[in-house]
Amino acid sequence: MTPKAIVAVVVALALGLVGGLALSGVGGEEMPADDSVAAGFARDMKTHHDQAVEMSWIVRDRTEDDLVRSLAYDIARTQENQSGRMAGWLAVWGLSPTGSEEKMAWMQGLGHDHEDDPDAQLTDDGTMPGMASPEELERLTSLRGEEAEVFFLQLMIRHHQAGVPMAQVALDYSQNEPVETLAQSIITSQTAEVETMTQMLAERGAEPLD
Secondary structure (H helix, E strand, O other), rough: OOOHHHHHHHHHHHHHHHHHHHHHHHOOOOOOOOOOHHHHHHHHHHHHHHHHHHHHHHHHHHOOOHHHHHHHHHHHHHHHHHHHHHHHHHHHHOOOOOOOOOOOHOOOOOOOOOOOOOOOEEEEEEEEOOOOOOHHHHHHHHOOOHHHHHHHHHHHHHHHHHHHHHHHHHHHHHOOOHHHHHHHHHHHHHHHHHHHHHHHHHHHHOOOHH
16 A cells, blocks of 8 residues: 555544544543543643644645645644544543643553553653654754655654554543543554654655654
8 A cells, every 4th residue: 555545544544533532522421530541641642742733734834745745734634633622621521731740640550561661751851752852843844845854754753653652551541431532543543654654754765763
């Protein structure tokens, strides 16, 4: 399957699952507590998504490559939708957009396989794994053409690879059906997108970031 076809399939799947969430709502579920996995996931994944959206819009204005522009648009559209849904959950649950605990605290103490994974730990500067630094965002903004495409793909692969473990913990431990449904859609779509972006990088003679 070509990268363009893979992107189309992934987007259709992601949007279909997101659309299903609109019907599921949050009714019938016990309201998550402020320190719950569901609340922590909604807050942290929203932050994660918001940066992916930002990077996608940046590169879309800096390349003429149709496939990269399509991928960036689809990531931005899907993750804007999901980010809005998570913000809506927090409002319905009567919780603030920011919690009292540090980021990713909800992933600790559960005994899961990802607990000791670097992707489940804050970095030395206190940011979540996979997040681009201000300097990296500035560099992405300064690039054009294939250089912008390569750096975007590298940043987004790293971003997705860190987001999938977060979604897996939410799927396994949130005890909230809408959260689990969204988490599964993130795992499915972002795993496929990583494969597509890795192939796109190889076609440009580049490799993912360490």
